[in-house]
Structure formats: structure tokens, C-alpha cells
Amino acid sequence: MKLTVLSDNYTYIDRYFLGEPALSFYIEEGDERILFDTGYSDSVIFNAEKMGIDLSNLTAIVLSHGHNDHTRGLSYLWDKYDLTGVKLIAHPLAFVKKRYLGELIGAPFTRAECERHGLQLIDGSKPVRISERLLFLGGIPRVTSFEAKNPLGEYESDGSWIKDDLQDDSAMVYEGEQGLFLITGCSHSGICNMILYACELAKTEVTTGVIGGFHLMEENEQLEQTVRFLKDHTSGKLYPCHCVSLKAKHHMMKELPVEEVGVGMELVIH
Numbered sequence: 239m240k241l242t243v244l245s246d247n248y249t250y251i252d253r254y255f256l257g258e259p260a261l262s263f264y265i266e267e268g269d270e271r272i273l274f275d276t277g278y279s280d281s282v283i284f285n286a287e288k289m290g291i292d293l294s295n296l297t298a299i300v301l302s303h304g305h306n307d308h309t310r311g312l313s314y315l316w317d318k319y320d321l322t323g324v325k326l327i328a329h330p331l332a333f334v335k336k337r338y339l340g341e342l343i344g345a346p347f348t349r350a351e352c353e354r355h356g357l358q359l360i361d362g363s364k365p366v367r368i369s370e371r372l373l374f375l376g377g378i379p380r381v382t383s384f385e386a387k388n389p390l391g392e393y394e395s396d397g398s399w400i401k402d403d404l405q406d407d408s409a410m411v412y413e414g415e416q417g418l419f420l421i422t423g424c425s426h427s428g429i430c431n432m433i434l435y436a437c438e439l440a441k442t443e444v445t446t447g448v449i450g451g452f453h454l455m456e457e458n459e460q461l462e463q464t465v466r467f468l469k470d471h472t473s474g475k476l477y478p479c480h481c482v483s484l485k486a487k488h489h490m491m492k493e494l495p496v497e498e499v500g501v502g503m504e505l506v507i508h
Contacts, residue, residue, distance in 0.1 A: 239265060239266070239267045239371065239372070239412050239414070239419075239506070239507045239508075240265070240266045240267075240504065240505070240506050240507075241263050241264070241265050241421070241449065241504070241505045241506075241507070242263065242264045242265075242289065242291065242502070242503070242504050242505075243262075243263055243479075243499060243500065243501050243502060243503040243504075244262040244263065244264050244273075244277065244282045244285050244286055244289075244291070244501065245257075245258060245260045245261055245262035245275075245276075245277035245278070245281060245282050245285065245311070245501065246260075246261060246479050246480055246499055246500060246501050247259050247260075247479065247480055248479070248498075248499065248500040248501070249500050249501040249502065250500040250501070250502055250503070253500070253501070253502045254288075255284075255285045255288060255289075255501040255502050256281035256284050256285055256501070257281075257500070257501050258277065258278050258279060258281050258307075259278070259307060259480075260275075260277040260278035260279070260281075260307040260308065260310075260311070260480070261275050261277065261302075261307065261308055261423055261424075261450065261451060261479070261480045262274065262275045262276055262277040262282045262308075262311060263275065263421065263449070263450075264286065264291055264293075265372075265421070267368075267369050267371060267372050267412070268369050268370065268371075269297070269369075270297050270298060270368060270369045270372065271295055271296050271297050271298075272296070272297065272298045272299070272300060272368065272372070273293065273296055273298075273299045273300070273315075274300045274302065274410060274421055274423070275300070275301060275302050275308040275309070275311075275423050276299065276301070276308065276309055276310070276311030276312040276314075276315060277307070277308070277310070277311035278306060278307045278310045278311060279310065279311060279314065280311065280314040280318075281311075282311045282314070282315070283311075283314060283315065283318060285501055285502070289502065293315065293318075293319060294319045294320070296319075296321070296324050297324065297325065298324060298325040298326075298327060298368060299312065299315075299321075299324060299325070299326050299327070299357070300327045300328070300362075300368075300374060300410060301326070301327070301328035301329075301332050301345070301362075301423075302407065302408060302409060302422065302423025302424065302450075303329070303332055303404055303406045303407040303408065303423055303424060303426060304328075304329075304331065304332035304333060304334065304336055304344050304345045304406050305336065305343055305344065305345075305424065306342075306343055306344060306345060306346060308423050308424070309332070309344075309345035309346070309347075310345070310346055312345075312347065312352075313346060313347060316355040316357075320356070321355055321356055321357050322355075322356030322357075323356060323358060324356070324357055324358065325357075325358050325360050325368075326352055326357040326358065326359050326360065327360045327362045327366050327368070327374050328359075328360075328362045328406070329361075329362045329363050329376070329377065329405070329406035329407075329408060330349075330361060330362075330363060330406070331363075331393065331405055331406035332345060332362075332406040333345055333347075333348055333349045333352075334393045334394055334395065335393065335394040336391055336392070336393045336394075336402060337391055337392055337393075337394075337399070338390065338391030338392075339391075343391060344393070362374055362376055362408060363376055363377050364376040364377065365439055368410070371412055371413045371414065372410060372411075372412055372413075373410065373411050373413065373436075373439065373440070374408065374409075374410050375408050375409050375410065375411060375432065375435055375436060375439065376408055377405060377408065378407065378408055378409070378427035378428070378431050378432055378435050379431065379434075379435055380427060380428060380431050381431060381434060382428055382430045382431055382434075382463075382467075384430075384459060384460045384463040384464070385427075385428025385429070385430055385431055385460060385464075386403065386404075386426065386427050386428040386431065389401035389402050389403045389404075390402055390403075390404060390426065404426040404427065405427075407423070407424065407425070407426040407427040408427070408432075409421060409422035409423065409425070409432045409436070409450070410422075411436040411439075411440065412507055413440050413442075414446060414507050414508055415508050416444070416446050416474075416508070417442060417444030417445055417446040417473065417474075418433075418436050418437065418440055418442060418444065418445045418446065419445075419446055419447045419448070419449075419474075419507045420432060420433060420436055420445065420447070420448040420449070420450070421448075421449055421450055422448065422449070422450030422451060422452075423450055423451055423480075424450070424451040424453050424480065424481050425450065425451055425452050425453045425481075426453055429448065429452045429453075429454075429464060429468075430463075430464060430467045430468075430471070433445050433448070433467075433471055433472070434471075437471075443471075444473065445471055445472045445473065445474075446472070446473055446474035446507075447472065447474035447475050447476060447477070447507070448468075448472065448476050448477065448478075449476075449477035449479070449499065449505065450477070450478075450479065450480065451478070451479060451480035451481035451482060452464070452478045452481070452482045452486075453481045453482070454478070454481075454482050454483065454486040454490075455481070455482075455483045455486060456483070456485075456486070457485055457486065457489055461486055461489060461490075465489070465490055465493055465494060468490075468494055469493060469494065472494075474495070475495045475496075475497050476490070476494055476495060476496050476497065477496075477497050477499045477503075477505070478490065478496060478499070479499035479500075
């Protein structure tokens with residue numbers, strides 16, 4: 239599997255790509271060409287073109303959850319490319335209206351609009367096999383005592399606004415030769431919960447690495463316990479990005495093999 243970072247908060251020095259507080263990865267695995275999250279703007283298209291990546295040949299688009307820094311770029315994609323027949327894998331709740339402090343933060347489109355642009359919607363509330371080695375996890379069981387305890391904003395349901403515990407938040411896992419490699423967007427459901435569920439589905443206890451947002455901002459008990467968990471349950475390098483603060487990364491680096499992430503980074507996982 240080859241993964242290229244198309245959108246992130248950071249860019250590498252002397253690599254003149256566009257960065258934004260968003261996330262998008264381009265993944266090549268066998269015959270599959272997958273966009274995992276779409277960023278916030280058309281920067282994904284700009285960066286892909288500059289890297290020589292042809293987004294007109296996508297076979298699948300995966301949405302980790304419904305926040306607009308992971309979904310809004312989709313509208314720029316269908317304005318530029320014909321997405322007819324491209325699989326769109328997402329939890330149904332990724333398409334509902336979401337708000338935080340009165341501001342709309344959800345995907346700026348509906349399921350019906352996606353279908354009008356020819357996308358083939360696939361229900362991501364349960365695990366979805368994308369390729370022989372790539373699996374979308376679906377709804378994540380929340381089993382740890384220290385994660386995913388506080389709602390973030392609200393979502394609309396039947397005309398009412400309900401506290402949003404982001405049941406739509408999910409991830410993908412690559413089942414490699416040496417173990418599992420997790421690909422996540424924001425980990426609102428808990429990075430440790432995700433790893434536990436991926437191991438359960440794949441019937442293994444070996445996780446060789448993780449890339450994506452861990453949603454860790456403060457030096458608190460959750461961060462402490464997450465570091466302990468990652469030390470015990472991962473054996474390879476970690477690539478926290480997007481929604482991980484500098485102080486959280488600094489704290490993690492004291493005990494974990496943390497690598498820098500930026501737009502243009504390429505990973506090859508066997």
C-alpha cells in the first residue's frame with residue numbers, strides 16, 4: 239500500500255504545496271485508488287496535480303466522519319471530475335447537519351446530492367471490505383474508560399438538535415504482512431478504541447503503525463493513558479497529524495516513535 243498526504247495542517251519546508259486545517263490521504267492498494275477524506279477546499283486538487291496524482295481515476299472515496307474539514311473538498315472534486323460509479327463509503331450520520339457553538343460544521347451536502355453526482359453510496363455503519371487488505375471499520379465500539387466521553391457540538395435529527403457523540407467517526411485498517419496499519423481521520427471515537435476494534439476484526443494483536451488525527455490537544459489523563467496504551471499495543475512508527483497539538487506530540491515523543499507529517503509525505507506499507 240502506498241499512502242500520500244494530500245491535505246494536512248502542515249507542509250514540509252521547500253515542498254510548495256498548500257496546507258489547511260484539514261485532512262486527506264491518497265491511497266493506492268492493488269487496483270484500488272482511494273481518497274480517504276477530502277480536505278476542506280480545492281487544495282487537495284492543487285496538491286494532487288502538483289504531485290502528478292490523477293484524481294479522475296478514483297475507485298473509492300472514504301469519509302472518516304461528517305465534519306467539514308474532512309468532507310467539504312468533495313464538492314470541488316465533483317465540480318472538476320466525473321465521479322460516476324465511484325464508491326462513497328461513509329456512516330449514514332456523516333451526512334446529517336452538525337453545528338458547534340452555533341456554526342455549521344457538518345458536510346455541506348446531502349446523500350441525495352452525492353447520488354446526483356453519480357457516486358455509489360455504501361453504508362459504512364458496519365465494516366466494509368474495500369480490497370483484500372483494506373477494511374473500513376464502520377461504527378467503533380467505545381470500550382476504553384478514558385476516551386470519547388464528551389460530545390462535540392450537536393447534530394440535527396427530525397428537526398431537533400441533539401448532542402453529538404460522533405457515532406459516525408471511523409477509520410480504515412491495512413492488513414499488512416507484519417500486522418495492522420491504522421488510517422484515521424480525527425479519532426473522535428478514540429484512537430485506542432479503534433485499534434482494539436481493528437485487532438478484533440482482523441483477529442490479530444499486532445499493530446505496526448497509525449497515521450491520522452488522534453484528537454489529543456491537552457496534557458491530561460486521556461493523553462497519559464493513550465501513550466501507555468500505544469506503548470503496549472503498537473510496535474511501529476506513529477504519524478499523528480491534523481488534530482494533535484504540538485504539546486501533545488511533544489509529550490508522546492518522550493515515549494513513542496513519533497514521526498513528522500506534512501503535505502507531500504509518502505508512506506509505503508508492506
